[in-house]
Every structure is written in structure tokens, then in C-alpha cells.
Amino acid sequence: MDVTLETLLLYADADPDEPDLAPPIHQSTPFAAAGVAEFAKMNSDARHERYYRRYGNPSQARLETVLAAAEGAEACLATASGMGAASTIVLGLLASGDHVVAQRSMYGGTLSLLQHLAPRLGIEATLVDQTDTDAFARAARPGTTKLFLLESPSNPLLRVTDIAAVAALARGMGALACVDNTVATPVNQRPLDLGADLVMHSVTKALSGHADVLAGAIIGRRELIDRIWATHLVVGAVISPFDAWLALRGLRTLVMRVERQNRTADAVARFLAGHPAVRGVNYPGLPDHPQRELVKRQMTGHGGLLSVELGGGADAAERFIDTLQLPVRAPSLGGVRSLVVRPAAMWAHEMTADELAATGIAPGLVRLAVGLEPEQDLIADLEHALTAG
Secondary structure, rough: OOOOHHHHHHHHHOOOOOOOEEEEEEOOOOOOOOOOHHHHHHHOOOOOOOOOOOOHHHHHHHHHHHHHHOOOOOOOEOOHHHHHHHHHHHHOOOOOOOOEEOOOOOOOHHHHHHHHHHHHHOOEEEEOOOHHHHHHHOOOOOOOEEEEEEOOOOOOOOOOOOHHHHHHHHHHOOOOEEEOOOOHHHOOOOOOOOOOOOOEEEEEEEEOOOOOOEEEEEEEEEHHHHHHHHEEEEEEEEOHHHHHHHHHHHOOOOOOHHHHHHHHHHHHHHHOOOOOOOOEEOOOOOOOOOHHHHHHOOOOOOOOEEEEEOOOHHHHHHHHHHOOOEEEOOOOOOOOOOOOEEEHOOOOOOOOOOHHHHHHOOOOOOEEEEOOOOHHHHHHHHHHHHHOO
């Protein structure tokens, strides 16, 4: 029967023959075969969950089942981190001479992958303004462009990509469209329903939700996941069973956590947008967001991530962050506690100053990842920090 996302997250991996309501952690690295025939099958099956942990693991398989169901997909491959997912996609789908079209505004690690590592392998990337849908077509090279790599909303500028339009462009030229759905989560957006071929996640963030997991995921058609898994087997960015177990536990409460963060971030963004000390706020839920109509068309909620630019540049941003009492100065997003960083400082080791400027990350930009604190507490703290600064 058709059920809600909340129910899928609770029951997608349920085993009627298993008496334990909490799934076990399968810590074993190798698994024993009963005989020659079973060993041959275990060794030859893609992503077999009971052969050797680099191939798969029962704890990992349960997580993959739930993640695939959440995104409405056939299959999922869990990885050791979000960058493990991004790197394995690029290495698994592309070869020397291939071309990628990606966004100029995107997570710094993914940009570093495309700008610094991929060219060493003969893979070229063109970065475009994601708010200009026609720019993707202008950048595409028929016969050479094999992948459109998207992130919507983007981190940290919260710009939005017309996923359906770019996916149709990719399909028309025999390329693939992959969307990083980390910021939105499947609670707020389902890229596969919009025509994308693959979804990737940093499971570290909202999906696990408690700042105690390092994991990633690649989700899509089974034949694509099996194709990528062949490279994953060699690269070895393997999720640990304990991280898989923790991520699975976190997923059970994903909907209620994200819906709370949606509401709080909406209120916080409106407060900041009206404050005289604030130069600008980036958040897709604001009524004056320049892509408001697209947001309404492809998102059902706006997420818990926003960014704000203060007058006074980096010094003012640092004073503001230091004055805050609730949000913790730490990377990541989607957890139970609010986190705050200055992206230009956080990504300085991955991107040059020119690259940061090209992506629109100003020195005074502050990124706030809203947690589960009541909105009135966060707003009071933000008001104090803005006034004190």
C-alpha cells in the first residue's frame, strides 16, 4: 500500500521474522560460506551483504534499503562520507576526455574535487550560474558531456537549480544528472521525481541528524548503482557498520526533525531579513527570494540552512559568531544543535581566495545551520549578538 515518508522510514527495512525491534550491528568483516557454490555466488554478486565488508554488510544493506525508499529509488550505495559518494560517482561514471557541467555555487569539497582532482585524471568541468538554466545548455558539449552535477539548494548561498529542466537537457543528450540533496533532504525535495538519474547525500548531516555519523549515499536506478559499485569496490570508501546503524536510527526521526527545522529557519530568516545590521539573507523560504516560483514548484519545505551577510566583512562576522551563545562554531548541518561558521574561513584549505570569490562567498558571509532549539531562543540570541556587534 502507499504510505507516507514517515512510515517508510520506520518500516522499509522491517523483517517480519526478526524479533528485535532495534536492528543488530553486524560488525564482522568476512562472512563464512557453507560450501563452494555459495562462496562463488557471494564472491560474484554485486553488493553482496554477507561476503566481505568492502562488498557490503547487513547493517549497510538495511540503511541502503531505507535510503532508497526515502528517495523513491530502486537502489542505494552507502559510502564512508559525503565526499566518498561524490568522488565515487565521478570516478565510477567518467573517464579521461569526459566533461562535467556543474554549478559555481556548490559545497566546497565537491568544487575542489572538480577543480583540482578531476583535471589530473583528464576530466574537465565547466561551472555555471545555477540560476541561469540556459547556462547549462550553453556549457554542454554534445558527445563529451557525460554528467550534470547539481546541488539545490546550494551550500552556502541557498540558490536553487531547476532540476527538471537540467535533467531533461541531460536526458536529451545521453548524459546523466546527479543532484546533491543534502540540504533539502527527501522531506523537502525528491530529485528523482523531477527526472534526475542519481541523488547523493552527505548522510552525516540531517539524515543521521545527531552529529555522530560520517557517511554518504548514492541513490538511483539499480544498474547505475551497480556500475558505480564496481569502482567503489576498488576505491574502498566503505561505511562502517556502526555508522550505518547510527544513521539508520537517525533516519527514523528525520521527518519530525526536518519539519521543525523548516519552521524555525523560516522564522529566523524573516527576523534576520528585517534587522538593520544585516546586509542580506540567503534562504529559499523568504518571500523575496529571487527564485521563489521555482522553490514553490520543486520544494515542499525550505530546510534548516541559511546564510547571512553582515556589513563590516570578516571582522564583523567573527565578532558576531563569537558573541552568539547558542549556535556552536562547528562545520556540518542538520543536527540537533544549531551550528554557525564563516564559509570563507571553513573552506580556505580547499579553495583559493579567487575560487571563493568566484562562487560568491564573501568574507563576511555567515552560515547558520538551524537545530532543534525553539525559534524564540535562537532569535533572542541572534538579536543580542547583532546588537552587541
